[in-house]
Amino acid sequence: MDSTLACLAAWMPRQRWYAAKGRPPSLRLVSWWDLPxxxxxxxVRVRTFLVADEGALPTVLYQIPVVARATETVTADPAxxxxxxxxxxxxxxxxxxxxxxxxxxxxxxxxxxxxGPQTVAVxxxxxxxxxxxxPTGRVVTGEQSNTSVIYADARIPVICKVYRQLHGGFNPDIxxxxxxxxxxxxxxxxxxxxxxxxxxxxATAHGTxxxxxxxxxxxxxxxxxxxxxxxxxxxxxxxxxxxxxxxGTATAEVHLALxxxxxxxxxxxxxxxxxAATWARRxxxxxxxxxxxxxxxxxxxxxxxxxxxxxxxxxxxxHGDYHLGQVLEVPGRxxxxxxxxxxxxRPMLERIRPDLALRDVAGMLRSFDYVAGSxxxxxxxxxxxxxxxxxxxxxxxxxxxxxxxxxxxxDPRHPLLAALExxxxxxxxxxxxxxxxxxxxxxxxxxxxxxxxxxxxx
Ligand SMILES: Nc1ncnc2c1ncn2[C@@H]1O[C@H](COP(=O)(O)OP(=O)(O)O)[C@@H](O)[C@H]1O
Ligand SMILES: O=P(O)(O)O[C@H]1O[C@H](CO)[C@@H](O[C@H]2O[C@H](CO)[C@@H](O)[C@H](O)[C@H]2O)[C@H](O)[C@H]1O
Numbered sequence: 001m002d003s004t005l006a007c008l009a010a011w012m013p014r015q016r017w018y019a020a021k022g023r024p025p026s027l028r029l030v031s032w033w034d035l036p037x038x039x040x041x042x043x044v045r046v047r048t049f050l051v052a053d054e055g056a057l058p059t060v061l062y063q064i065p066v067v068a069r070a071t072e073t074v075t076a077d078p079a080x081x082x083x084x085x086x087x088x089x090x091x092x093x094x095x096x097x098x099x100x101x102x103x104x105x106x107x108x109x110x111x112x113x114x115x116g117p118q119t120v121a122v123x124x125x126x127x128x129x130x131x132x133x134x135p136t137g138r139v140v141t142g143e144q145s146n147t148s149v150i151y152a153d154a155r156i157p158v159i160c161k162v163y164r165q166l167h168g169g170f171n172p173d174i175x176x177x178x179x180x181x182x183x184x185x186x187x188x189x190x191x192x193x194x195x196x197x198x199x200x201x202x203a204t205a206h207g208t209x210x211x212x213x214x215x216x217x218x219x220x221x222x223x224x225x226x227x228x229x230x231x232x233x234x235x236x237x238x239x240x241x242x243x244x245x246x247x248g249t250a251t252a253e254v255h256l257a258l259x260x261x262x263x264x265x266x267x268x269x270x271x272x273x274x275x276a277a278t279w280a281r282r283x284x285x286x287x288x289x290x291x292x293x294x295x296x297x298x299x300x301x302x303x304x305x306x307x308x309x310x311x312x313x314x315x316x317x318x319h320g321d322y323h324l325g326q327v328l329e330v331p332g333r334x335x336x337x338x339x340x341x342x343x344x345x346r347p348m349l350e351r352i353r354p355d356l357a358l359r360d361v362a363g364m365l366r367s368f369d370y371v372a373g374s375x376x377x378x379x380x381x382x383x384x385x386x387x388x389x390x391x392x393x394x395x396x397x398x399x400x401x402x403x404x405x406x407x408x409x410x411d412p413r414h415p416l417l418a419a420l421e422x423x424x425x426x427x428x429x430x431x432x433x434x435x436x437x438x439x440x441x442x443x444x445x446x447x448x449x450x451x452x453x454x455x456x457x458x
Contacts, residue, residue, distance in 0.1 A: 002029075003086055019056060019344075020056050032116045033114040038106075049066060065100050098136060108192065109125050110123065145341075147164060158217070172317075176258065177338075186336070189219070194215045231375065240394040276304060303450065315354035324367040364398055370442055371391060377442070
């Protein structure tokens with residue numbers, strides 16, 4: 001391995017976005033491109049590497065922007081230094097370096113391009129923010145599957161998400177959010193632009209793939225997300241009925257809009273078989289990684305089986321990884337939904353298919369349970385019953401808001417909703433085992449409850 005790859009391979013496993021937790025990557029350099037640096041007189045190179053982790057199954061392609069600076073000029077926080085591939089040069093994690101953040105925004109706002117071997121990165125903009133603006137960027141703090149940079153001092157503040165794992169095709173995050181915003185929906189931030197690219201296809205020797213590299217959207221400053229609002233409410237014992245009802249309404253509005261913006265179709269026998277196969281696959285993965293789940297296997301399979309015996313509603317495009325952290329409470333505008341990329345651990349081909357809107361309802365129901373679960377983890381003295389009652393009230397209000405806005409009677413005991421909630425808890429067990437092992441108790445408790453008392457809101 002050359003010194004650049006060795007340097008990246010040593011650093012990647014410590015990054016939140018690195019998928020194969022606990023295993024060092026087996027890297028191959030796929031391509032790269034350089035962006036212009038506007039720093040006068042500085043010895044700096046702004047290069048984005050595309051590297052494949054061939055130890056992963058299937059292979060994962062990562063986007064790694066790096067700023068290379070002469071050692072004596074480095075002022076970066078050591079936490080953001082990747083390493084020194086050769087004497088005299090230091091690699092800095094691009095999103096934490098102004099040379100990269102300003103080059104990235106210029107690529108979007110000016111609609112420029114950058115070339116590399118069999119590779120091109122192209123910026124697209126909607127004209128919402130003027131190209132002569134050059135605000136400074138700072139990385140979003142907190143847990144993220146990707147890396148986002150906020151440009152708060154632009155005329156319209158911007159947040160630009162750099163996708164860490166790359167996939168072929170237009171990222172549903174950009175596709176769905178932009179379609180909703182263009183349709184006039186206030187339920188999503190407006191799109192400012194994106195970067196798409198072409199790079200060598202990992203599956204063939206000579207082909208190339210097109211896909212999304214970054215997404216710039218309107219940044220909504222000084223707002224809380226629903227996770228924080230719900231945590232505060234539960235910790236203080238304050239009823240969350242009204243915000244949860246409004247969240248149900250906002251969710252329904254987005255589903256109705258997606259239903260008319262994108263094709264819908266009846267759930268065919270093949271769709272039902274594919275969904276059942278996904279449930280089974282996710283259960284098998286969870287059992288392999290969290291062996292306690294094995295004792296629930298048969299009970300879980302019965303829950304899935306019951307869902308296959310009832311009628312299913314038509315399929316449509318959905319959010320796909322819906323939880324309280326994906327929703328912002330914006331004064332004067334209400335709930336605003338983010339991050340339509342779907343679950344990071346789900347294959348992209350499954351994420352872009354029409355799906356069950358109830359999957360999003362199930363995701364949010366799980367999230368209210370997480371509020372109760374995380375508060376109990378923080379303070380084991382907290383009354384489990386009070387927490388459960390808080391979650392039950394919020395879940396009921398959310399379902400009522402959703403049903404009222406869709407004009408349907410959403411039966412919280414519907415076997416399909418129960419199966420989707422169980423599937424989400426199973427996914428969460430794997431997610432927590434890989435990312436936050438001390439939280440795995442939250443989905444484990446939920447799985448136990450859901451297989452014994454399926455399809456209950458409480
Ligand atoms: N348009 C926005 N306005 C304000 N904050 C945002 C916006 N987009 C994202 N954020 C913040 O950044 C966090 C991460 O964004 P998200 O799209 O969920 O990234 P990821 O795909 O990496 O999980 C969100 O939880 C939210 O707090
Ligand atoms: O936001 P992401 O797209 O990165 O989603 C992943 O990470 C989420 C955690 O950050 C995870 O959500 C789980 O934890 C939340 C609390 O932190 C909780 O509200 C959710 O209900 C729970 O699923 C999500 O599953 C994962 O895909």
